[in-house]
Amino acid sequence: KHFMLKEIYEQPQAIIDTVSGRINPETGSVTLPEMNLSDEDLTGIDRIFLVACGTSWHAALVAKYWIERWAGIPVEVDIASEFRYRKLLINERVLTVAISQSGETADTLAGIRLAKELGSKIVTICNVVGSTMTREAHGTVYTHAGPEIGVASTKAFTSQLAALFLFTLFLAEKRGTMDAKTRLELGKELISLATVIEKVLPVLQDEIKELIENYYDSRDFLFVGRGLNFPIALEGALKLKEISYIHAEGYASGELKHGPIALIDKDMPILGITPRDAVYQKSISNVEEIKARQGRLILIGTKGDDHLKTITDDVLYLPEVHEELNPILYTIPAQLLSYEIASRRGCDVDQPRNLAKSVTVE
Structure with a gap:
């Protein structure tokens, strides 16, 4: 397609x-x-x-x-x-x-x-x-x-x-x-x-296709992550804004209280990247702050982490890999989320407006 x-x-x-x-x-x-x-x-x-x-x-x-x-x-x-x-x-x-x-x-x-x-x-x-x-x-x-x-x-x-x-x-x-x-x-x-990603791709796509029905008509979206996964929050936000034209921002989770938390209410969707890693407890504390302010949370976390289900119903689980490689694995659901939302909105996914594949001018 x-x-x-x-x-x-x-x-x-x-x-x-x-x-x-x-x-x-x-x-x-x-x-x-x-x-x-x-x-x-x-x-x-x-x-x-x-x-x-x-x-x-x-x-x-x-x-x-x-x-x-x-x-x-x-x-x-x-x-x-x-x-x-x-x-x-x-x-x-x-x-x-x-x-x-x-x-x-x-x-x-x-x-x-x-x-x-x-x-x-x-x-x-x-x-x-x-x-x-x-x-x-x-x-x-x-x-x-x-x-x-x-x-x-x-x-x-x-x-x-x-x-x-x-x-x-x-x-x-x-x-x-x-x-x-x-x-x-x-x-x-x-x-x-590579094998891990190959196995999770079709399952993730089905889950995300269903999940986005509650989110595809959003006007804004926040992505949050910590440590190695902070750049993946930025990448997820960039993908979403590029192809679906939804205004999206990526933040380091710990930065929320320095301003962006003012945006959070019952209408604001937030995707939180929360694998079981060295900064897991800090990440959980951040997403619980979002929940307390009624933000609409989607969490991506490690398979078997039942605590995430107590924070939100919308959880995507990924297999446990070495935490140094989480950024590669956690990119996949962010890409699929952007793709499914853009597709559902009827956007031209492959040729978004105003963009070129290779930027050869300054």
Whole structure:
């Protein structure tokens, strides 16, 4: 019916293709053949800048958590259109990583050219072989998502996350910040994630199709998440506004009391991302504050977490995976929710108004 739905269902394969051959299932060792940076280059990095636009920027926000935790390198995440207009404190000990589906995004391209002039090494995470960014970068990590026709990015995003997770393991291995046992465990979890997603997709779609009957005519929508899942709240909100034209905002759960909680009443739908993870208790406390103010809650959480059903009737359950990989898994219901709402509203899902697939102008 729509390319977007087809591409949502192609995500397990896109993740397999991105990870395939790059991680040794025996040792957890990561090989990135197009990296072209020496071990000396990689161990000499003091700081990393991740530069991207739109959905790719959300992938960068997740990668910041991963790289800082596992590779021990401070990371700054910049929106490309802002990055180039400030005084950049960049030198040869800084690595700049550009993330772009097309490899042609004008602002991101201008950003890496500037960083390169200042002495930074450049790596690009990209889906298009031979694109301008891959030609101008020192090294590339290709996502193997295949062509993406729908304007709203789905499989390109989850493939970027898979590639960035691989890049994190690669950096951690080169810098000696992660032991082989942990690397092997995380590598295996990443490989098996594709199967988990493949199994949950049809079930989730049926549940969401039914669920959205109470929500598809909303005027506004809030998405909230904490830690690694905060960028997924941003991504879920972006998808919904892109294709259904509903005004949607993503927030860090802890930010609600700093202003947005004023918006919450019996007419405001809120999607809360609440997996059983390191910040679970904090997330639950936040969604209970929303419930107390009569917000209309949809929760996405870990299978077997019956407590969520005491907060709202509208709960979507996902299998338990390693919490570092929750951002990839929890993206799936956010995409399907946006798709089903837009489809129910009769919107042109694949070609939303005013949007282009690749933004090649500034």
